[in-house]
Amino acid sequence: MSESGQRSARKCISCGINISGTSAASFKCPECGSQIYRCSKCRKQSNLYECNDCGFTGP
Numbered sequence: 001m002s003e004s005g006q007r008s009a010r011k012c013i014s015c016g017i018n019i020s021g022t023s024a025a026s027f028k029c030p031e032c033g034s035q036i037y038r039c040s041k042c043r044k045q046s047n048l049y050e051c052n053d054c055g056f057t058g059p
């Protein structure tokens with residue numbers, strides 16, 4: 001029920017793995033400004049990401 005626990009856990013937006021402590025990229029959604037994290041693997045593969053808040057997708 002509570003979503004408060006998810007704030008500290010950083011997850012790759014593309015593949016969902018825990019990226020805390022890794023060299024993951026973090027940036028803000030160009031649409032809504034929500035913080036987005038992506039692991040180095042997905043960044044290398046240029047996987048698409050989708051913002052959880054507004055549904056924006058981008059490379």
Ligand SMILES: [Zn+2]
Binds near residue numbers: 012
């Ligand atoms: Zn990933």
Ligand SMILES: [Zn+2]
Binds near residue numbers: 029031034052053055
């Ligand atoms: Zn967004």
